[in-house]
Amino acid sequence: MSKRRLISIESRGYEELYGALREASNVEAIGSMAVFDATGIVADEMKKNLQSLKTTKDGHKGSNKSRRYCYQRDKDVLIEAMGISPFGRTDDAISAKVGFDGYFEMTNGETMAIPKLANCINAGTSFMYSQPFIRKTVSSTREKVKKAMDARLEKEIKKSEKQ
Amino acid sequence: MKSINQLLSDFNSEFTEIDDLKVYHYEAEDQAVAPYAVWTEQAEDDAFHSDNKKDEQVIPIIIDFYTLSEFDSFIDEIQECVNGIENASWKLSAIDYEDQTKLIHYQWEVNLV
Numbered sequence: 570m571s572k573r574r575l576i577s578i579e580s581r582g583y584e585e586l587y588g589a590l591r592e593a594s595n596v597e598a599i600g601s602m603a604v605f606d607a608t609g610i611v612a613d614e615m616k617k618n619l620q621s622l623k624t625t626k627d628g629h630k631g632s633n634k635s636r637r638y639c640y641q642r643d644k645d646v647l648i649e650a651m652g653i654s655p656f657g658r659t660d661d662a663i664s665a666k667v668g669f670d671g672y673f674e675m676t677n678g679e680t681m682a683i684p685k686l687a688n689c690i691n692a693g694t695s696f697m698y699s700q701p702f703i704r705k706t707v708s709s710t711r712e713k714v715k716k717a718m719d720a721r722l723e724k725e726i727k728k729s730e731k732q
Numbered sequence: 733m734k735s736i737n738q739l740l741s742d743f744n745s746e747f748t749e750i751d752d753l754k755v756y757h758y759e760a761e762d763q764a765v766a767p768y769a770v771w772t773e774q775a776e777d778d779a780f781h782s783d784n785k786k787d788e789q790v791i792p793i794i795i796d797f798y799t800l801s802e803f804d805s806f807i808d809e810i811q812e813c814v815n816g817i818e819n820a821s822w823k824l825s826a827i828d829y830e831d832q833t834k835l836i837h838y839q840w841e842v843n844l845v
Contacts, residue, residue, distance in 0.1 A: 636759075685828070692826035692839045695760075695798050701774070708777060 599725040600663040601656055603718040608653050608665045610717055614710045615667055618702040619648050622690065631696035638698055639690045646673045647690070650683045667706075733786055739844050740773055743793060746817055747771060750809050766835055767799035767806055777843060793842040794825075798835045807838055819845045 623638040631637030647669060654666040669683045693699025747769075748755050754768040773793050780788040797810060814822045826839040 679831075688826055688828060692828065692837070693796065694828065694830050694837060695766075695833055695835050696830075699794070699796075701794075704777075 595729060597658070597663065599722060599729065602725055603721040604656060604663050604665050606717045606721050607714045608667055610713050611667045611706060611710050612651070612653055615651060615702070615706045616648065618705050619644065619651065622647075622700050622702060623698075636693075636696055636698050638700070642676075643686055643690065646683060647687055733788060734845075736789070736791060739791060740793075743817065743820075743842070743844060744771075747795075747813060750806070750813055753806055753809070767797065767801065767804055769795055769797045769806075769810065771795045788845055791844045793844060795840040795842065797838045797840075799838075800834060800836070802836065804836070810838075810840065814840060814842050817842070817844070 622644045624641045624644055625631070625637035625639070627640050627642070629637045650669045650671050650673075651667070652670070654668070656663060656665050669687045671683045672680050673683055673686070675681055687703075689697065691699065691701055691703050744755075744757065754764065756764065756768065756770045758770070758772050760768055760770050771793055773791055775792075776789045777792050778790040779786055795810065795814070797804075797806065799806065811824070814820065820842050822840055822842040824838065825841040826837070828837045828839075829835075830837060
């Protein structure tokens with residue numbers, strides 16, 4: 570019989586913060602500020618990872634026998650196109666996304682969606698090495714984002730309590 | 733802590749049991765013809781420490797599957813295989829159609845503990 574481990578997750582110390590947040594009169598503004606800080610951190614890291622993408626000289630077509638990296642022009646397209654979405658609001662969350670949109674023209678005259686280009690470089694293809702810059706961005710910013718959002722929430726809630 | 737080589741070797745044993753699927757580790761061979769799968773391990777994604785030592789590490793495996801056939805039955809077989817692996821979480825992380833090669837590319841991320 571296989572062993573399955575039961576995992577119990579307990580977080581402590583947030584009750585006071587959540588309680589204060591519920592009492593604050595400007596919850597949406599405070600939440601938005603925290604999300605703003607978070608997206609800044611993620612966007613900066615994403616840009617850094619895009620800038621360090623490896624490239625192959627134009628003209629090397631690549632195949633499953635001899636894969637290539639992305640071209641310099643593809644890298645430039647992603648760096649230019651990267652952005653932050655407008656803040657979204659649902660009943661219980663405020664969020665924003667860091668990503669890509671738009672289209673670009675390839676050298677053969679055909680148009681490709683930039684999110685598709687980002688996916689091809691991130692996941693790789695049969696002729697191009699994968700460079701998982703998205704997972705790298707998420708892994709390296711996870712803790713920084715949590716700390717930054719906690720710090721912002723505490724600061725703004727305290728300010729709100731004084732008013 | 734589990735041996736990383738044992739983790740990878742066990743994964744390879746299970747994955748290569750899929751009948752008739754050509755499986756490569758790191759890179760496909762020069763003459764590889766679709767359908768085929770390539771898997772590669774990546775750097776540790778997360779870890780658990782206790783008593784100032786590493787107790788567990790999470791090793792991501794990326795599986796790339798390439799085929800020229802839509803609704804290829806290997807796609808379901810790969811998912812059944814990874815779903816049966818002990819102490820592993822997984823997701824279908826990317827799907828793409830390569831205009832240049834006409835290959836359909838499925839990618840899974842499997843996290844082994």
